[in-house]
Amino acid sequence: MTLRTLLARAAAAAATLAVTGALAAASAEAQTISACYTQKNGTMYRVGVPNTPAGCASTTHVKETWNVQGPKGDNGTPGVSGYQRVTTSPVSIFPGATVSNTITCPAGKRPISGFWSSGFSGTITLVPQANYPREYSSTEWFIRIKNIGSGTALNFVAGAICVYTN
Secondary structure (H helix, E strand, O other): HHHHHHHHHHHHHHHHHHHHHHHHHOOOOOOOOEEEEEOOOOOEEEOOOOOOOOOOOOOOOOEEEEOOOOOOOOOOOOOOEEEEEEOOOEEEEOOOOOEEOOOEEEOOEEEEEEEEOOOOOOOOOOOEEEEEEEOOOOOEEEEEEEOOOOOOOEEEEEEEEEEEEE
């Protein structure tokens, strides 16, 4: 797509929004709005109402008609609620060791994400090896961390974001 085509389409979209907003407010009784689109330069002009042309000014212009207000749509799917961060107690990981932890959400809630934190401000030698929901459980999140350092044991806290899903 060329820059010229892209700009023409963007201008047409902006014109459509401007025409729709201004004309819908100006003619609240009208059930539809008609306008002609000029493909050459991307402009749009209103037709079929007082003080406008009856139809498109050229056969190369494209007439469009749309409703002022569309039909009421279906209700959307309920989202999530009850956001809660659930964390473990701090766990120490010695150099070279790997620790796994499972976080269980409260009754009725499901994990949607997992996280971990060391709270350590120095060089972090903890590496996550797994961070995912348990396949056999709809309420658990699994995290496995390895300490690749050679210095001292480090603490980490694992957690999950738990929500009600409707």
